[in-house]
Amino acid sequence: MKKCAPKIRLSSPWFGDEEIAAVSRVLCSNRISMGNEVKQFECELHSFFGRKDTNISCVSSCTAAIQLAIQASGFVHGDEILVPTYTFVATFQAITAAGTRPVPCDIDLDDGFINIDDARSRTTGKTTAILPVLFAGCDGKIGRLQQFAEDYGLKIIEDAAHSFGDENISLRNSILCFSFDAIKNISCGDGGAILTPDDEIAEKIKDIRLLGVIGDTDRRFNGERSWDFDVTEQGWRYHMNDLSAAIGRAQLAKFQAIKQIRCSIARTYVDRLAHLNHVRLLPINFRTAVPHIFPIIIKNGKRDELKRYLERNGIETGVQYKPNHLLSFFNLGYDLPKAMELYNSILSIPIHPLLSESDVIFIIECIKKFFYD
Ligand SMILES: Cc1ncc(COP(=O)(O)O)c(C=O)c1O
Known part of the structure; x- marks a missing residue:
């Protein structure tokens, strides 16, 4: 395709x-x-x-x-x-x-x-x-x-x-x-x-x-x-x-404006995604934090499929991060299972001040469609 x-x-x-x-x-x-x-x-x-x-x-x-x-x-x-x-x-x-x-x-x-x-x-x-x-x-x-x-x-x-x-x-x-x-x-x-x-x-x-x-x-x-x-x-x-x-x-x-936009996008994601069966969100403290990235955890093993689906719909995503003990320069035979589990299930979705409200709704609808259609 x-x-x-x-x-x-x-x-x-x-x-x-x-x-x-x-x-x-x-x-x-x-x-x-x-x-x-x-x-x-x-x-x-x-x-x-x-x-x-x-x-x-x-x-x-x-x-x-x-x-x-x-x-x-x-x-x-x-x-x-x-x-x-x-x-x-x-x-x-x-x-x-x-x-x-x-x-x-x-x-x-x-x-x-x-x-x-x-x-x-x-x-x-x-x-x-x-x-x-x-x-x-x-x-x-x-x-x-x-x-x-x-x-x-x-x-x-x-x-x-x-x-x-x-x-x-x-x-x-x-x-x-x-x-x-x-x-x-x-x-x-x-x-x-x-x-x-x-x-x-x-x-x-x-x-x-x-x-x-x-x-x-x-x-x-x-x-x-x-x-x-x-x-x-x-x-x-x-x-x-x-x-x-x-x-x-x-x-x-202009940081107050940046903060307001980032927090508002993150809150919309939380409101509309937190209840989905296949998704888990990180415990961001919205009273104080200004979200820089917005990772979601995919619980049904379909992270890669979701990533490809969102990309086909014009939505860029990211996997943050590849654990460092996997990199040749730092690999001394460590076994760090929780990091591997997160690495295999995490997906960052867009968050930045140039996103429009309709972009955010479109991203949410695409995620829901992937899981439930
Ligand atoms: C967790 C973390 N640490 C350090 C850095 C490095 O920051 P800089 O690009 O300013 O060197 C980054 C950059 O993305 C990061 O995400």
Whole structure:
């Protein structure tokens, strides 16, 4: 059968006149590297998170954010980090890029969160941190994870790539890593941010995001460049640039509208799909979360057939994610059955600000038709 090109996209950024004006402003200024726009974006994010005792550092991606957070926490080669296998490969690559070792753990089937008992069973004398992934924004078990981390003396670094805008999240004391890539809740094109209440770690992140040049952030924010400087450790070119920051600022300014649209689509899906026999939904906390992806779990073994059916109807879908322990680079013979079960039954359906109400209804009707016609 001839395959149709997808007409309804799985995800999309929402750019308009505000972002075009922001990019033009920076291009016209002839200063596009890290400078005033990044400074302003960090200030605005600080106000957005509403917490005085925290530090924000903007970087080039969430992958970079995780790597820098690990390095700045002082973890070194050979340290082991507990991480759910069920995440985008970026999480794992960031851990190995920092020289540390990801230890893939199984997940809970209800929400994709790292299974604490499995993590405990994989803890060794080399384990220094746990890196939960807030899959689809689900963080209902974070309290249990915090207790486990405290009991074992582990640091927590959260992969919050899916969770920008969640009101709960900025209240935590862990290091939080956000993504502003093309399709996240706000987008800079590509970008990320690290939130931490630890001043020392924040200071270090600011240096190592700029090739390890000590104190370079302040100089760049003042429109200067260092010529006589020192470097005391490995650094990276992971800072955010002013073009990306300007786009991020425009997105942040319209975040309430983005939130309203994403939440409204997700609520419609919940209202109309939750009662279907063959479908299970994740326990997203709608009081605080802003859904970035909307996965549904197909209980009758027909995930692949449904995927093909929706695609024939012009609806793009996704399978998020292929567990990392299946990838040659990270496969050390792990058996993680719950992650496999989720992988074989999950399907992400479209959610983004450019979806119309009729698109959403059409998607729902197609899913119902597939199961019941
Ligand atoms: C769970 C998760 N972690 C990390 C990342 C990496 O984010 P970035 O593309 O900003 O590096 C992503 C991106 O999709 C993600 O979904």
